[in-house]
Amino acid sequence: MSFISFLRALAANSRVVRNPAADKFRRLTLVLGNESADLDSISSSLALAYTLTQTTPSDTTTIIPVINIPRADLALRPDCSALLHHTLAAAASTLSDLTFIDDIDLESIAKERLDVWLVDHNAPCSRQAWLEPFVRGIVDHHVDEAKCLDAEVREIEAVGSCATLVAQRVLSQEEEEEVVEPVLAMLLLAPILVDTSGLDPKAQRATAADIECVQRLSTLVNWEEESGLLGGISGVRELYKHLDSLKGAVEHLSAEDLLRKDYKQWQVADGGGRVWSVGISSVGFPLKKWIKRDGRDAIERAVGQWRERQGLDMALVMTHGKSKVEGVKTYGRQLLVALGKEDDGAGREIVERLAECEILGLQPFDEDNRHGRRGGIYWFTQCRVESSRKQVYPALKYVIASSNNAFIK
Numbered sequence: 001m002s003f004i005s006f007l008r009a010l011a012a013n014s015r016v017v018r019n020p021a022a023d024k025f026r027r028l029t030l031v032l033g034n035e036s037a038d039l040d041s042i043s044s045s046l047a048l049a050y051t052l053t054q055t056t057p058s059d060t061t062t063i064i065p066v067i068n069i070p071r072a073d074l075a076l077r078p079d080c081s082a083l084l085h086h087t088l089a090a091a092a093s094t095l096s097d098l099t100f101i102d103d104i105d106l107e108s109i110a111k112e113r114l115d116v117w118l119v120d121h122n123a124p125c126s127r128q129a130w131l132e133p134f135v136r137g138i139v140d141h142h143v144d145e146a147k148c149l150d151a152e153v154r155e156i157e158a159v160g161s162c163a164t165l166v167a168q169r170v171l172s173q174e175e176e177e178e179v180v181e182p183v184l185a186m187l188l189l190a191p192i193l194v195d196t197s198g199l200d201p202k203a204q205r206a207t208a209a210d211i212e213c214v215q216r217l218s219t220l221v222n223w224e225e226e227s228g229l230l231g232g233i234s235g236v237r238e239l240y241k242h243l244d245s246l247k248g249a250v251e252h253l254s255a256e257d258l259l260r261k262d263y264k265q266w267q268v269a270d271g272g273g274r275v276w277s278v279g280i281s282s283v284g285f286p287l288k289k290w291i292k293r294d295g296r297d298a299i300e301r302a303v304g305q306w307r308e309r310q311g312l313d314m315a316l317v318m319t320h321g322k323s324k325v326e327g328v329k330t331y332g333r334q335l336l337v338a339l340g341k342e343d344d345g346a347g348r349e350i351v352e353r354l355a356e357c358e359i360l361g362l363q364p365f366d367e368d369n370r371h372g373r374r375g376g377i378y379w380f381t382q383c384r385v386e387s388s389r390k391q392v393y394p395a396l397k398y399v400i401a402s403s404n405n406a407f408i409k
Contacts, residue, residue, distance in 0.1 A: 001058075003184040006050045007091035013064045014099045017109075027061040027113045029136075032128075034121035036262045036282070037069040039080050039243070040191040041120040044162045046087070047188055048119050048139055051169045061115075064099055068125075071100040076253065076261045079246040083190050086230050090183040106131070120162040122154070123147035126267045126277070139165050143394045160210040161195035163188045167213040185220035188213070189236070190243055198240035204386045248321065250285050255294060255302035258283045259317065264389070265310065268397050271404035274346070278396060280316040281306070282389050286323035287334040287365070287379075300377050303338045314339055314347055316396070318382075318389060333382035334365060335392070341376065350399055351378050357395045359387055 001009075017028065031049040033041035049065035056063060067074070074081055074095070081095075088094055106128070117137040118124065123145040124131045137153035141162045148154070157165060167188040170180055196210050197203035218236050233239045250258060258281070265279040283290075290299060307315035317336040322329045337354070339347040355362045361383030384391075 001050075001053055002179075003050055003181045004091045006053055007088060007093050007097075010064075010093060010099075011097035013062055014097060014103070016062050017064050017066075017099055017104050026059075027115060028109060029056070029061055029063045029115040029117065031063065031065045031117045031119055032124075032131075033066070033068050033119055034264065035068045035125045035127075036264050037067055037073070037077070037080070038191075038262060039077070039083060039247070040162050040195050042067055042080050043083065043187050043191045044119045044139070044166045047163070047166045047170060047184065048117065050184070051166070051173065052117065054173060066104070067098060067100045069100060070102040073260070074100070076257055077247075078249060079194070079243045082230060082246055083187065083243070086226075087183055087187050090181075090226075117153075118148070119166070122156050126265050129267075139169075141165060142390050157209075159207045160205045161192040163191040163195070164207075164210045164213045167192070167217060168209070171213070171216055180217075180220050182220060182222040182226040185217045186226050186239075189217040189221060190239060192217075193236065193240040194243050194247065198237065198244070205388075248284050250283070251289075251293070255299065256306065258285060258290075259302065259306045264393070265312070266393070266397070268400045270346075270400050271402060276313045276400050277311055278314045278316065278400070279307075279310050279312045280318060280389055280393060280396075283317060283319045284321055285319055286321040286332065287319040287336075288323045289321070290319065299336075300338075303336060304376060307338045307340065312340075313343075314350070316392070318392060320385075331385060333385045333387075335360070335362060335378075335380040335382050337378040337380070338376060339378075346403070350396075350403055353399045353403070354396060355380065357399070358384075359391050359395055360384055361387075 033045035045065040196206035365379035
C-alpha cells in the first residue's frame, strides 16, 4: 500500500474505531501519540501507523493513528494544522478523516481485540493508564519510564525527534525497493527540523541520527511541487523557519489556552507512598513578554486555577523563547511551580530540591522573588536552556520518588 492510499483509507478506518461493533472480527491496532500532540507526536503517529500496515494483513487488522487531544484543540497548533492540511490534500482527504481522542470511547472497545502502539511516549498518560496491558509496541525518544515492559517492541532511543526513529523504519523499507513518497518525506522531515531547532548546533538537540535522516528525507521531497501548499517553501531552512514561526504565534492565546496547548500529566509516588499528581505545561512565550501582556497577578491566578481544574498537587509551567537582554535577543527558559494552598511542607521541600538540580540550573527569576517564591508560586530562570521537558520531568520524578513525605511535619 502506498502512503497516499493509506491516507485515503483513513476515513473508512476512522468509522470503524468510532463504531467498533461494526466489525466484530478484525483486531484493532491504535497508534497513539502523546497527550501534548505536538508536530512530532502527530506526524509520528501517522507515519508509524502507515509502516505497520506494510507488515500487517489488512483482512485481519485495522490500524488507526489517534491524535491524543480533543479535535477542537488542533486550532491551538497552527504548525500542525498546516502540515496536516498539506499532507491530507495530497490524497484529497481532509481533517475530518482523522481520528482524535474525543472521537472515540476507548473503554467501549472490545479488549480482546485491542492492540496499542505508543509513539512519542513510552508509558500511557495517567488518564489512559489502563491501556498498559494492551501495549504491543513503543517507539519513543524520551527517558524510559520502565512501563509496558511486556511490549513486543520497545524502541526507545535518545534522539532529537521521535520522527527520526519512525523515519529510519520508513527509509529501511525504501531499501527494500519501496518508494518513499514526497509527501511522506515532508511529513517526517518537518518535525525533525522543529524538534532540533533546524539542526542548530547551539541548541544541542540534534544527534547524528537526526542529521542523517534530514539529509536523506530532504532529497526525497519534491520541493517544487510538494511545498506549494506550505507557501512556496523551497528548501529545508525555509521549511523550518515557516513552521517555527507558526508554532511561535501564541501571543493571541489566552492564559488558559497557553497552559493547555502543550500539556502533560503524571502520577508519581514518593518514598513515603504518597502519590503526587503533577502536570507540566510547555509555553512558547517568554515570561517577560507574558508578564508585560497580562501582569504577574493575572498569571498567578491563571496558573493556580489551572492547577485546581486539573486536580494537581503541583503544576509546572515551562516558558521559553527569545526576548531582549540588554538590547540583544536571547533564547531563554523560565519555570513556574505552583503548589496547592493546603501544601503541608512536602511540596515546598520538593521544589527546593528541584532548584538544586544541576541539569536545570534554576535561579530566582528576578529581585521580586529573590527567594524563589512569590505568593503561591515559585518563579525561576532556567539557566540550562538545553533542558526541555524531556529533562525536567525525569528530574522532578527523581526528586519526588526519593523524598519521604512521612518525615515532613
